[in-house]
Amino acid sequence: MSEIIIAGGGLCGSLLGAFLAQNDHQITVLEKRSDVRLGQAEAGRSINLALSSRGIKALELIGFGSELKDISIPMPVRCLHQKDGSIQYVPYSGRAGEYINSISRSGLNAVLLDYLEKCDSASVHFLSEVTKVDFDENKVHYRKNNTDHFLHYDYLFGTDGAGSILRSELFKNKLPLHQLKLDFLDYGYKELHIEPVGINGFAIEKNALHIWPRGHLMMIALPNLDGSFTMTLFLPLKGPDSFEQIDRETGIIRYFEKYFPDVLDKIPSLESQYAMNPIGQLGTLKCNPWNYKNSCLMGDAAHAITPFYGQGMNCAFEDVLILSQLMKEEGNLNTGILERFYQQRKSSADAIADLAIDNFYEMRDHTANPVFLRKRQLETTLEKTFPDYFSKYSMVTFRTDISYREAMIRGRMQDEWLMNYSNQHPEITESPAEIFDQLKHYMNIKLKH
Ligand SMILES: Cc1cc2nc3c(=O)[nH]c(=O)nc-3n(C[C@H](O)[C@H](O)[C@H](O)COP(=O)(O)OP(=O)(O)OC[C@H]3O[C@@H](n4cnc5c(N)ncnc54)[C@H](O)[C@@H]3O)c2cc1C
Incomplete structure (x- = not known):
């Protein structure tokens, strides 16, 4: 022993x-x-x-x-809160039973x-x-x-x-x-909290990972068992719309009024939370x-x-x-x-x-982009239709039989093709089978090299 x-x-x-x-x-x-x-x-x-x-x-x-x-708490979808107040639900996978869990x-x-x-x-x-x-x-x-x-x-x-x-x-x-x-991003994060509504009630959709994509800044929220949500605000450390600017000039309330007005009323203690919680560093x-x-x-x-x-x-x-x-x-x-x-x-x-x-960069910049949203929709259709199609996200998140490295190599190739396809086809008229055939053909050629 x-x-x-x-x-x-x-x-x-x-x-x-x-x-x-x-x-x-x-x-x-x-x-x-x-x-x-x-x-x-x-x-x-x-x-x-x-x-x-x-x-x-x-x-x-x-x-x-x-x-x-x-x-x-199972989270089968991303819930995207767009700047105009609209909400989109984007599934993490087209396959039933594939979801991530907030723990x-x-x-x-x-x-x-x-x-x-x-x-x-x-x-x-x-x-x-x-x-x-x-x-x-x-x-x-x-x-x-x-x-x-x-x-x-x-x-x-x-x-x-x-x-x-x-x-x-x-x-x-x-x-x-x-x-x-050690590479640090010039972004930091701060956690904030949405309280439960009444006894263990959820102020926003319970079974989702919430994302507020705002180009150069982003906020996410994950549900907790007691009905609360933990939000994470990812901002530049310095410069326009940064933590530094909030502290020096804008103040957190005005910042939320500008970028996240839909959640302002759900965090009555925003100012004190913002003052108390530390800014975390993000690095690789x-x-x-x-x-x-x-x-x-x-x-x-x-x-x-x-x-x-x-x-x-x-x-x-x-x-x-x-x-x-x-x-x-x-x-x-x-x-x-x-x-x-x-x-x-x-x-x-x-x-x-x-x-x-x-x-x-994808969560921050692209989740509000119509081409990206079309690509996600296409991937969901492919996943629903073909058991052997896995998006990059699914390969990383739901498959346990391939390494992260293989998921990265295959996933990046697929993404490139699907983004191009979605960009060139504002209206998708081809059938999923036709699209999947083209994608497979492209992957075969790429993987041979
Ligand atoms: C904002 C944020 C969000 C994240 N979200 C996710 C997510 O959604 N999903 C996900 O998979 N990962 C996520 N992660 C990453 C995840 O938190 C870490 O990868 C994970 O905690 C790594 O586990 P660990 O045990 O290696 O290290 P840690 O969890 O950091 O544990 C290290 C332990 O070592 C102890 N320790 C440190 N120094 C000493 C010492 N000298 N002597 C004795 N003990 C010591 C610490 O007290 C601690 O208990 C997130 C990270 C951050 C910062």
Whole structure:
């Protein structure tokens, strides 16, 4: 039985810990924060998230499944709130039963910690901050109750999020192949809250992910189980219509009157919420390698991405699934598996990072564009008609049998053709079969090159 230490008991760390503990490893999770099951969620830290098929498949590894319907809300459609006040519902898929789920970050983390602590061979130390790693001595140092401690490990996993200390420790050694790239968007985000109507009533459509596309700025909202919505406002940090301009000149009420008048009356405490909630940064982190000796990074610590595809957590969970598949192939955990994990997973993590940036521009700029809307309609028809047609979004979000990289390559080709087609055909007169034949022909030629 290996002694495994996991730095970070967030979403990825608690799933990884539960999986490894269920597979006869001795697990110690060191978590900087207090137990999420005892307190309030941190303000401004994406209170709810979109969970989709890749994440769900990974969660099934530990037996999670029946809980999902009790702690999430299905979102089969995007609800687009246009500037003129009109609303459009755009399905995420043309296939029945394909939807994304709004789930509470702390609620899901709590369930995963319960799974973890059900295992006799697992323990979680809360308020225990990893501070240093000695990779030669296999020793992790951490600070708890103002006292320094250390533990020995056979294997060490860093699931300590985008600001990972484990990654800093690993990259401190500056091995020849070490590379780290952090790209921040010049956009930030702030979370706001729509209260429930009466007792658990929803002020806007419950079963939808709401988007207010406004060209250079955007707001989204996801439903919570209590009837409230968590809204995320994505704005430039500086310049016209930025957070800076709101603070200096416009004020948030005037800003909403101009861009989001339809929700103003639903957030009576807008001014105080805006003043209290922090502005979060949005960035992409790519680094390599993720493994060193018998330690490895996973989840955001290895590949933090922007939230625009709703895949950061799903990708972090899929990391655990990929590791489990490699362990199954080789019979158990070993150092070689960590290298194989990194080699297999890196291109997919890079792909979803790039797709997330693409989606930022798509959600911000194109969801109000009639050609884009026509293209989405066409894709929905193709998905309804042909079981073997998957849009890029569906390949990323609903398929678990292809990698993010393959989804990116195929999806980008399809998108290019469909956007061109929709642009050239303001009225679609050809049958879905004729259109699908042309698309398949184009894809065959492209994929051969
Ligand atoms: C605004 C926003 C919206 C998002 N929406 C979605 C979405 O809809 N769908 C989706 O799939 N993803 C989404 N994401 C991404 C998702 O939040 C992350 O990808 C996910 O949380 C990664 O999980 P993780 O466990 O790797 O890291 P984290 O969730 O960050 O967990 C890291 C854990 O490590 C702990 N820790 C940190 N440092 C230390 C230390 N030194 N010692 C011990 N413990 C430590 C932290 O306290 C934390 O508990 C969103 C992100 C943002 C910012």
